[in-house]
Amino acid sequence: MIRTIFLFLVFFIGTQVHAQLIPPARPDGFAYPPGHRVDQDTILIEAFYDPVCPYSRDSWPPLKQALKQYGSRVSLLLHLLPLPYHDNAYVTSRALHIVNTFNASATFGLLEGFFKHQAMFYGAQTQLLTRPEVVKRIVNLGTATLGNSYHHLLKSGFNDTKSERSTRVSFKYSASRGVYGTPTFYVNGFKLADADSPSDFGGWKKIIDSLVLPHKVER
Ligand SMILES: *[C@@H]1O[C@H](CO)[C@@H](O)[C@H](O)[C@H]1NC(C)=O
Ligand SMILES: *[C@@H]1O[C@H](CO)[C@@H](O)[C@H](O)[C@H]1NC(C)=O
Numbered sequence: 010m011i012r013t014i015f016l017f018l019v020f021f022i023g024t025q026v027h028a029q030l031i032p033p034a035r036p037d038g039f040a041y042p043p044g045h046r047v048d049q050d051t052i053l054i055e056a057f058y059d060p061v062c063p064y065s066r067d068s069w070p071p072l073k074q075a076l077k078q079y080g081s082r083v084s085l086l087l088h089l090l091p092l093p094y095h096d097n098a099y100v101t102s103r104a105l106h107i108v109n110t111f112n113a114s115a116t117f118g119l120l121e122g123f124f125k126h127q128a129m130f131y132g133a134q135t136q137l138l139t140r141p142e143v144v145k146r147i148v149n150l151g152t153a154t155l156g157n158s159y160h161h162l163l164k165s166g167f168n169d170t171k172s173e174r175s176t177r178v179s180f181k182y183s184a185s186r187g188v189y190g191t192p193t194f195y196v197n198g199f200k201l202a203d204a205d206s207p208s209d210f211g212g213w214k215k216i217i218d219s220l221v222l223p224h225k226v227e228r
Contacts, residue, residue, distance in 0.1 A: 115155050
């Protein structure tokens, strides 16, 4: 009897440790530009993206332009929200996590690769493919986009539960912020209403200037 209880406890505790995702060891999100130093005066934009969402894709070039233009005054933290109604959202998100453990800059290279060739991963275009065939497509795209050294990395990454767990954490994090569509933007912790979400550089400029300029003329 005692032995049974002991075994049960070992099993129970073991399962708990294995199941522990939340809180994660590191906060969720990919910083852009990678390694960018953020201080109290930096305006923080958080973007919630799905790699196979056309609206996320279209919103990236103007956001990227704004980040370039404003340099150290603005920084981006990108979160992933793989939407359940996009067939390959989860598996493409997982590829971004795999690459990120190796090279944070390459994450954004691969995201742009997915955006550029997004139609290859839409539900209709992959409905007759098996899961391994879709993964192979992703590995091939990643290799073509980032270089041969990523071939093995991506292949073995899909074999490793670590990347699967990080992707779950991303999903849970986005859900915990109440985000249910992509792209969704937060600026300094506050959500932009859909109607205020910039669709071009001018939209970002308007938002960022309104936060930067008063600070600049201070005293
Ligand atoms: C990381 O990726 C970037 C962009 O793809 C590349 O320029 C850089 O050389 C890579 N660094 C390493 C250590 O592989
Ligand atoms: C994936 O895992 C299986 C079983 O653990 C192993 O046989 C295979 O070599 C692994 N593949 C890669 C690319 O790591």
